[in-house]
Amino acid sequence: xxxxxxxxxxxxxxxxxxxxxxxxxxxxxxxxxxxxxxxxxxxxxxxxxxxxxxxxxxxxxxxxxxxxxxxxxxxxxxxxxxxxxxxxxxxxxxxxxxxxxxxxxxxxxxxxxxxxxxxxxxxxxxxxxxxxxxxxxxxxxxxxxxxxxxxxxxxxxxxxxxxxxxxxxxxxxxxxxxxxxxxxxxxxxxxxxxxxxxxxxxxxxxxxxxxxxxxxxxxxxxxxxxxxxxxxxxxxxxxxxxxxxxxxxxxxxxxxxxxxxxxxxxxxxxxxxx
Amino acid sequence: xxxxxxxxxxxxxxxxxxxxxxxxxxxxxxxxxxxxxxxxxxxxxxxxxxxxxxxxxxxxxxxxxxxxxxxxxxxxxxxxxxxxxxxxxxxxxxxxxxxxxxxxxxxxxxxxxxxxxxxxxxxxxxxxxxxxxxxxxxxxxxxxxxxxxxxxxxxxxxxxxxxxxx
Numbered sequence: 437x438x439x440x441x442x443x444x445x446x447x448x449x450x451x452x453x454x455x456x457x458x459x460x461x462x463x464x465x466x467x468x469x470x471x472x473x474x475x476x477x478x479x480x481x482x483x484x485x486x487x488x489x490x491x492x493x494x495x496x497x498x499x500x501x502x503x504x505x506x507x508x509x510x511x512x513x514x515x516x517x518x519x520x521x522x523x524x525x526x527x528x529x530x531x532x533x534x535x536x537x538x539x540x541x542x543x544x545x546x547x548x549x550x551x552x553x554x555x556x557x558x559x560x561x562x563x564x565x566x567x568x569x570x571x572x573x574x575x576x577x578x579x580x581x582x583x584x585x586x587x588x589x590x591x592x593x594x595x596x597x598x599x600x601x602x603x604x605x606x607x608x609x610x611x612x613x614x615x616x617x618x619x620x621x622x623x624x625x626x627x628x629x630x631x632x633x634x635x636x637x638x639x640x641x642x643x644x645x646x647x648x649x650x651x652x653x654x655x656x657x658x659x660x661x662x663x664x665x666x667x668x669x670x671x672x673x674x675x676x677x678x679x680x681x682x683x684x685x686x687x688x689x690x691x692x693x694x695x696x697x698x699x700x701x702x703x704x705x706x707x708x709x710x
Numbered sequence: 711x712x713x714x715x716x717x718x719x720x721x722x723x724x725x726x727x728x729x730x731x732x733x734x735x736x737x738x739x740x741x742x743x744x745x746x747x748x749x750x751x752x753x754x755x756x757x758x759x760x761x762x763x764x765x766x767x768x769x770x771x772x773x774x775x776x777x778x779x780x781x782x783x784x785x786x787x788x789x790x791x792x793x794x795x796x797x798x799x800x801x802x803x804x805x806x807x808x809x810x811x812x813x814x815x816x817x818x819x820x821x822x823x824x825x826x827x828x829x830x831x832x833x834x835x836x837x838x839x840x841x842x843x844x845x846x847x848x849x850x851x852x853x854x855x856x857x858x859x860x861x862x863x864x865x866x867x868x869x870x871x872x873x874x875x876x
């Protein structure tokens with residue numbers, strides 16, 4: 437290794453640590469905002485140009501997964517059509533009851549800001565996206581992001597003037613207080629490597645079955661209650677374990693997000709210890 | 711090769727990685743074309759040539775690809791150490807050496823990324839990190855390596871011509 441090579445390596449190592457510290461101190465925020473502003477149009481062009489090839493490659497390399505998904509979606513479709521008819525009937529009944537008792541809807545004044553996904557985290561370890569709305573649009577750290585169908589996408593973790601970073605629920609650092617809709621069994625839905633979701637801290641006695649919907653519980657104040665996260669896809673119980681191992685499939689197609697909604701009327705609450 | 715040319719190539723590679731390559735999900739992971747290309751550059755053209763590109767690529771991918779620039783730069787830095795192995799000439803076949811270096815560089819890169827996640831307070835499931843991140847990422851990067859190497863070999867400047875170095 438020559439002296440010049442050693443000097444370059446040392447310089448890069450020092451630069452890496454300086455950048456890590458600068459990143460922690462948010463000193464790089466203006467540069468990141470400027471970079472996203474300048475490169476997002478080019479990124480969009482490159483992204484759109486590659487999408488058909490990427491879709492083809494992804495379909496070919498995941499043929500068995502597609503077949504299984506297709507089978508599951510057919511079964512889901514049949515079940516959902518039945519549930520839709522029942523839900524419509526229930527909605528009519530509920531509206532009559534609300535009118536009669538004067539009870540208001542849970543979130544009558546929810547406001548959303550629509551945003552486009554302009555960039556994605558390119559690493560395998562993290563799951564983040566950048567959206568086209570930022571501080572100037574009223575987006576703040578901690579706000580909740582959902583799909584157009586109102587299933588949970590993630591949380592705004594960094595805001596710039598015209599962009600914001602959203603940490604997806606599948607990110608390994610993400611944890612959401614959740615409950616199983618049917619049995620009200622509570623736990624924490626945490627992201628893991630590979631984009632999977634696990635529901636943790638579900639007690640052995642709790643009733644959890646494949647296909648159950650998992651929703652936010654609202655405990656902790658980080659998320660409003662009742663937002664759909666996904667469905668239970670596998671439950672494993674072992675006698676010696678304190679908790680069940682619950683695998684959850686997210687409802688939103690997080691790898692192909694294009695449009696999202698930021699819930700601007702909700703900000704996470706912070707509770708002080710008594 | 712001049713500094714600005716290497717820097718420009720590294721920036722374009724980072725842009726392509728962040729906007730195009732990240733759409734490909736093979737075995738559940740995104741191929742790291744940038745890392746494979748930098749490793750090919752290292753094997754074909756040497757460490758002196760690739761070090762400035764590592765700097766530009768790391769910072770650019772961090773800024774464009776929603777990652778901490780310092781962390782990406784740190785994850786790419788083991789390439790410098792792997793460059794020493796190349797200089798030692800322990801393997802006679804450049805291609806075989808290249809495949810080994812791609813695998814090693816991927817393991818180092820993903821390890822630094824996983825460490826970053828753990829320092830951020832999550833992802834303590836190391837078995838999942840190994841089986842769902844490191845192993846598939848290494849396999850995919852090694853799989854895309856041969857065509858990249860072929861292109862790099864064909865694009866190598868003629869040693870009899872004008873010397874193109876920093």
